[in-house]
Amino acid sequence: MKKIPSNKTFAVLGLVAACATVLMWSRQDAQQQSLGAPGDAFAASSRASGSFGGASLRSVAHAAPTPRNDAQAKLGGGQLLEAVQWLAQTQAANASSSTAATTGAAASGSSGSAQGAAKQAISAAAQIAALDRAGIPRRFREGEKVKVNLDLALSFEDVQNPSLLDRATSTLRETLLAAGMQATQVNGSPVLEALVPLAKLEWVAGLQSVAQVSLMKMSQTAVFSDGATASNIDHLRTLGNYDQLAENLRRDLRGESLNIAIIDHFGNLNGEVAALQAAGEWPRNTAAEPNKITMRALQGQAFGHRGAAHGNAVTEIVYDIAPAASFRVYDSSGAADWVSAVQDAANLDAQNVSQGEPRSQVITASLGFDLYGPGDGTGTGSGLKGLYDAIEAATRNGVLVLNAAGNEAQKHWDGNSTAGAVANVRQDFDLSAAGVDTVNRLNLGADFGGCIPVGAFSAEDQDDFEVSATLGWNDWTNANNLTDADYRLELVRWADAVRRNGRVITPAGWVVATQSDELQNGGAGQTPLEGVSFIPSAATRTAECNGVFNANRFAGGGKFGLRVVRKTAGANNFLRLMIGGYYTPQYAQAERSLVHPADSASVITVAALDAATSNLEAYSSRGPVLAAGGARPNGQAVGNAKPDMANFANVDTVSYGDNEFNGTSSATPHVAALALLGLQHQRQLTNATVPVLPANPTEQQRAAHALALRQRNVSLAGSVQDSLTYVAGTGGNDLGVAGFDSSYGTGRLKFHAQSQACFLSALYDPAYRGLLPAQANPLPAGQKSYDVLHGENDTACSDAVAQ
Numbered sequence: 001m002k003k004i005p006s007n008k009t010f011a012v013l014g015l016v017a018a019c020a021t022v023l024m025w026s027r028q029d030a031q032q033q034s035l036g037a038p039g040d041a042f043a044a045s046s047r048a049s050g051s052f053g054g055a056s057l058r059s060v061a062h063a064a065p066t067p068r069n070d071a072q073a074k075l076g077g078g079q080l081l082e083a084v085q086w087l088a089q090t091q092a093a094n095a096s097s098s099t100a101a102t103t104g105a106a107a108s109g110s111s112g113s114a115q116g117a118a119k120q121a122i123s124a125a126a127q128i129a130a131l132d133r134a135g136i137p138r139r140f141r142e143g144e145k146v147k148v149n150l151d152l153a154l155s156f157e158d159v160q161n162p163s164l165l166d167r168a169t170s171t172l173r174e175t176l177l178a179a180g181m182q183a184t185q186v187n188g189s190p191v192l193e194a195l196v197p198l199a200k201l202e203w204v205a206g207l208q209s210v211a212q213v214s215l216m217k218m219s220q221t222a223v224f225s226d227g228a229t230a231s232n233i234d235h236l237r238t239l240g241n242y243d244q245l246a247e248n249l250r251r252d253l254r255g256e257s258l259n260i261a262i263i264d265h266f267g268n269l270n271g272e273v274a275a276l277q278a279a280g281e282w283p284r285n286t287a288a289e290p291n292k293i294t295m296r297a298l299q300g301q302a303f304g305h306r307g308a309a310h311g312n313a314v315t316e317i318v319y320d321i322a323p324a325a326s327f328r329v330y331d332s333s334g335a336a337d338w339v340s341a342v343q344d345a346a347n348l349d350a351q352n353v354s355q356g357e358p359r360s361q362v363i364t365a366s367l368g369f370d371l372y373g374p375g376d377g378t379g380t381g382s383g384l385k386g387l388y389d390a391i392e393a394a395t396r397n398g399v400l401v402l403n404a405a406g407n408e409a410q411k412h413w414d415g416n417s418t419a420g421a422v423a424n425v426r427q428d429f430d431l432s433a434a435g436v437d438t439v440n441r442l443n444l445g446a447d448f449g450g451c452i453p454v455g456a457f458s459a460e461d462q463d464d465f466e467v468s469a470t471l472g473w474n475d476w477t478n479a480n481n482l483t484d485a486d487y488r489l490e491l492v493r494w495a496d497a498v499r500r501n502g503r504v505i506t507p508a509g510w511v512v513a514t515q516s517d518e519l520q521n522g523g524a525g526q527t528p529l530e531g532v533s534f535i536p537s538a539a540t541r542t543a544e545c546n547g548v549f550n551a552n553r554f555a556g557g558g559k560f561g562l563r564v565v566r567k568t569a570g571a572n573n574f575l576r577l578m579i580g581g582y583y584t585p586q587y588a589q590a591e592r593s594l595v596h597p598a599d600s601a602s603v604i605t606v607a608a609l610d611a612a613t614s615n616l617e618a619y620s621s622r623g624p625v626l627a628a629g630g631a632r633p634n635g636q637a638v639g640n641a642k643p644d645m646a647n648f649a650n651v652d653t654v655s656y657g658d659n660e661f662n663g664t665s666s667a668t669p670h671v672a673a674l675a676l677l678g679l680q681h682q683r684q685l686t687n688a689t690v691p692v693l694p695a696n697p698t699e700q701q702r703a704a705h706a707l708a709l710r711q712r713n714v715s716l717a718g719s720v721q722d723s724l725t726y727v728a729g730t731g732g733n734d735l736g737v738a739g740f741d742s743s744y745g746t747g748r749l750k751f752h753a754q755s756q757a758c759f760l761s762a763l764y765d766p767a768y769r770g771l772l773p774a775q776a777n778p779l780p781a782g783q784k785s786y787d788v789l790h791g792e793n794d795t796a797c798s799d800a801v802a803q
Contacts, residue, residue, distance in 0.1 A: 002365070007583040011032015012399035028071070035701055064515055070204035075213050077488075077517030078532065079134040080146070081528050084202050087130035091123065105316055117293035127198040135534040137466040138459065140215050145195045147218065149383060150183075150204065152190040153211035153524040156479055159190050159385070161477060162351045172209050184299070186336040187350045189379075189385025190210045190525075200752055201619045212518065215533060217383065219335040227648035227670045228321050229609045229713040232803060235751035236674060241680050242756060253677040255325030258300030259317055260646035260676050261345035261360035263330045263338055264311030264367065266295075268304025272312060274654070281316050281654050283327050291751065293327040296341065308570070313655040314669045328360050332367065335387055342390040345399070352393035361679055361717075364402045364663035366596030366671035367569055370578040371472040374630040375592070375638050377599045381476035381483075382527060382598055398713020398718060400679065402672045403603040404664035405643045406595030406621035411579040414438060414589050416632070417473070417487075417566050426573065427564035429587040437509055439492060439561035441586040442467065442579065448557070452583065455538030455555025461618065467491060468533040469562055473573040474630035475520070475528040481629070485571040487564060490515045494559035496573050510561065513540055520568075528573075528630075533580070536560070553717060558667045561586075574632045590743060591622050592633070594642055599625040601639060604721060606673070607646035608667040609748060611659075614735060616743050617649055620664055623742040633754035636742070644721075645728040646735070647671045671724070671749055678759070683765055686771040711770065719768045727751055727757035732802020754800035757793040 042785040050252065065081040067073040075081040127144035138678035140147045152172065169185045173192055176183040181204075182195040195217055196204050205213045266273075273295075283293040297303040304312075315329060330341035345360040366593050372380050381386035381721065391401050418428045430437035444452045456462040470490040475481070493513040498506035516530035538555035545557025562577060562585065576592075579585055598605045598621065608620040623642035627633045636642070647667040652658045691708040694701055727733065728745070731752030734742045763771065764786050779785060784792075 004233075007231075009218065010122070014082045018677040037686075044271050054474075062583070063516070064512065069206075071202050071697040073519060074205040074210060075201070076519070078515055078530075079136055079534070080148070080201065080213060080215065082514075083130040083134040083136065084144075086133055087127055087198055090126045090208055092132065113565035123199065124483060125224055130198055135537065136215070137468075137533050138463055139218070140533065142195060144199070145197050146201065148194055148196055148218035149214050149216050149382065150192040150194055150210050151212040151525040151527070152192075152209055154190050155524065156381075156477060161186070165190060166350070168209065169318075170605055171554070172207070175207065175209075176204070184334075184336045186334075186386050187339045188352065188383075188389045189335065189339075190384050191335075191383040193336050193571050210663065211523070212527075213532070214518070217335060217369060224422075226612050227317065227651040227666065228673075230614075230648045231670060231674060231749060232751040233321060233674070235753065235755050235803075236677055237385040239756050239759065242681075242684070242685060245684055246687075249687060253680050255322030255673075255676050255680060257534065258322070258362075258676055258680055259326045259328060259360045259673065261323065261341070261363040262311065262315055262318060262686075263332050263341045263345075263363065265306060265308035265332050265333075266304040266311035266313050266315075266329065267294065267307040267309045267655075268302070269307040272309070273304060276312060278656060280655065281319065282312075282314075283319055283323075283325075291326060293329065296328070296330045298331050298333055298337060301331070305331075305763075307654040310366070310665065313653040313661045314364070314651045314665065315660075316655060316675075317666065317669040318364070318673040319652070321670065322676050324538075324674075325676055331689055332365075338365070338367070339386045339390045341396055342387070343403075346390075346397050348393050348397065352390055354397045356394075356706065357747040358397050358399045358400065358713070361713075362400045362402070362672055364669055366404045366663075366668045368404060368406050369600055370408065371470040371531075371576055373596045373599075374474070374476045374628075375472075375576070375594070375596070375599055375624045375626040376628050376630055377601050379597075380629075381478055388597055388600055388602075391597060391600055392602045395712065395717065396710075397708055398430060399676050400672075400717045402668055402675065403598045403600070403605055404595070404668040405598050405607045406593065407608075407619040407663045407665075408578055408595060408621045409590040409619050410588055411619075412577065412589055412593035412621075413585050413587050414574065414576040414592055414632075416572060417573045417575050419563075419572065420566070421570050423567055423569040425566045427566065439558070440577065441561040442583040443586065443744065444582055447477065449540065449545070449549055451542075451548045451557035452560060453549045453554040453556075454536035454540045454558040455533070457553060457555070461553055462535050464582070466533060466535050466581055467560055467583065468531070470528075470531040470578050470580075471516070471564060471575065472630065473528045473575045473711050474626070474632075474788070475573060476629050478629065483526045484568070485573050486520040486527065486567040487528075487530060487571075487573075487575075488515060488517045488530060488567055490563040490565065491532045491534055491563050492563050493536070494542050494544065496543050510563070511558065512563075518633045524704045553640050568591075574626075574630065576630075592624065593621040594623060594625065596623060599640075599642060604645070604724075605643040605745070606671045607643040607743065607745060607752070608649040608662075608664040608666040609646050609735075609744075611648040614648075614748055614750075616646070616736065617662070617664075620646075620743070623745075631767050633732050635646065636740070637688055641740055641745070642742070643710065645671065645724065645747060646743075647743045647749050652793060674749060674751075675720055675724060678723055681721050681724070681759060682716050682763065682771075685759070686712075688773050689771055705712055715771050718726050719762045719765070719771065722762035722765065723759040724749055726761055726797050727755050729795055730758065732799035750803065752800045752803045754796050757796035757800070761790060761793040761797045764793060766790075 124144045133651040146332045173183045184193045205645050237252045241250045277284035284551045285292045295303045347359045373382040373384040379385035426438040428436050429440045475485040492510040493512045497504050499510040514534050516532050540558040541556030548557040608617040647670045649662045649666045653661045693705045726746040728749045733747040
């Protein structure tokens with residue numbers, strides 16, 4: 001970690017390969033039940049659906065690619081570089097063949113246009129083969145094109161200048177569009193999301209404004225809801241009939257006059273949305289309510305084009321709890337879509353300036369990114385800066401923003417880097433004094449003996465059983481620091497012994513299957529991140545896993561692990577690993593496993609409980625957030641303790657079935673919808689102080705009115721969050737260690753008989769007195785002061801008994 005003088009600031013702002021985490025687990029369990037040996041019930045149909053030969057076989061010994069020029073150096077030393085270099089070799093061979101074929105065609109009078117079409121087809125096929133050979137999963141690909149992040153070479157000061165940042169990203173985007181490629185800006189971040197033919201990837205990397213190229217960071221997803229019942233929804237609904245309210249304001253709380261935004265992955269390939277609406281499980285537009293639901297698709301795509309049930313189920317839950325609300329639902333894929341959705345729902349422009357009242361009062365996302373920022377509650381120095389900035393701006397405009405904590409507790413490891421004055425030191429994962437273990441083995445489950453399936457025959461199985469992992473450490477760029485602590489992440493596999501004439505020529509052991517080796521030498525556009533996403537081919541199998549998996553679905557089984565190499569001599573960093581997909585590491589650490597942006601102080605972060613027992617789900621990500629720059633924390637962060645609260649998973653939805661919607665994904669929409677009803681109630685209680693715009697207002701009066709509304713919305717959002725926090729910490733809801741803890745947060749959000757007192761305690765707090773009518777001084781006889789009312793309700797809330 002190099003400190004730099006205050007008069008020089010550089011940006012190391014990039015985004016590495018990989019994806020946002022799936023925040024649900026139901027499909028994992030279903031898949032694992034059908035992975036058994038040949039002859040199980042799944043075998044009969046395993047090849048029938050989308051079967052193809054799978055990734056090309058790799059050589060037994062993987063040779064790490066070496067950059068051959070400056071452009072290739074920007075691709076790192078991993079899978080993208082390997083695909084580019086292998087493509088160059090095959091294109092050279094194809095060119096030779098094409099020359100010979102053209103000569104023959106000229107002699108026989110064949111059509112030149114047919115030859116050109118064949119050459120183009122071969123080129124596309126060669127690109128696809130190169131991507132296959134590098135083991136790059138299909139979610140990063142569209143034919144011969146690969147989805148990448150392009151990090152811009154900008155100084156730290158430049159990134160803080162919104163106008164300059166927008167100009168730089170727009171210029172690069174126009175360059176790519178002019179070259180016939182697709183590119184999208186991530187508002188507020190020094191990164192583009194682009195779809196680039198593999199054959200043009202080196203050209204793109206060679207552009208002067210590009211600092212680093214990596215696989216695209218993308219989000220992907222991991223009957224009345226019984227979670228609503230478990231939350232004692234009726235206790236909350238009836239608060240709307242509080243006897244101190246004016247008669248005309250009283251009603252059960254169902255979300256009237258409010259809007260909630262849902263950012264997720266949706267499925268509508270076969271009319272799922274219309275079916276859910278017809279069944280009364282989703283909102284729909286009618287003549288009476290023409291704006292009940294607004295659905296926003298990804299640019300150039302139909303809504304729900306990926307067929308993901310995840311967002312459908314999230315919307316079911318919210319609609320169960322707040323059926324009278326209106327909805328904005330946003331189909332999302334990567335950071336660019338997420339940022340744009342937040343800005344649209346909160347009514348912000350691309351620079352996060354408020355354009356008026358928010359379109360949605362609550363925004364909820366059951367998505368998250370693994371290890372693509374410092375983890376300290378900010379996006380400083382990372383490609384997620386724009387997302388963190390947009391969320392913070394939304395809260396400044398009076399919006400409640402919620403995010404799932406993540407499902408990474410069993411898939412996360414962290415620890416101090418292994419010490420040493422020399423370079424190229426392998427990380428020791430075994431902290432016991434007795435041993436050294438430099439491989440963190442990956443496991444699918446207790447039933448598979450450390451084996452994972454390889455050589456999947458179907459496209460679906462290849463997608464489901466890819467191996468992915470991300471490494472990060474605390475060397476993020478800021479005004480005083482450059483990223484120059486260099487590490488390499490290796491995905492290793494167990495290779496069987498090689499025998500010849502009964503003698504062992506090469507002993508069995510761990511060999512590199514693929515690796516990530518980005519530059520970390522203090523240059524602009526570099527980040528302290530490494531990531532791999534890999535489809536294991538049949539060549540990675542081991543005899544130790546023979547017969548473990550269904551031979552009709554997989555070529556066999558392999559054993560894999562992760563190895564971390566500290567390349568910089570004497571570097572001392574706090575390292576973190578997160579594992580994607582279905583796999584868990586042998587050495588794991590549940591604490592500090594929050595996804596991004598669940599670590600933000602601007603979001604309400606939700607953990608997951610089992611709906612039947614209220615036990616914490618083992619996968620539910622834990623706090624605390626990391627110290628500044630991603631360093632190891634010393635307890636909870638002041639003003640940003642995480643997670644905030646917990647709610648229910650393992651719930652019923654039409655989209656997934658009974659008790660099948662799991663994860664913090666299902667817990668979060670419960671809290672979001674309950675927060676919307678809580679806001680409705682606080683609006684009832686403060687109806688007398690709504691700012692009124694005078695007739696024929698001047699521009700100055702309009703501006704003052706807009707400011708008063710924004711301040712009121714911010715206060716209402718704060719009072720609602722405090723109300724929910726008070727409920728979650730009382731009435732038997734304080735689960736786990738007494739008081740706040742890094743697993744449950746404040747506690748379980750389950751409404752009890754004294755919930756009204758909790759809401760009033762928050763409202764009468766001095767921080768929110770501006771929502772209340774001013775009291776006379778002195779007070780009329782018999783009237784209690786707000787201080788007295790705050791104390792009485794605080795006591796009643798605190799003394800609530802378990803329900």
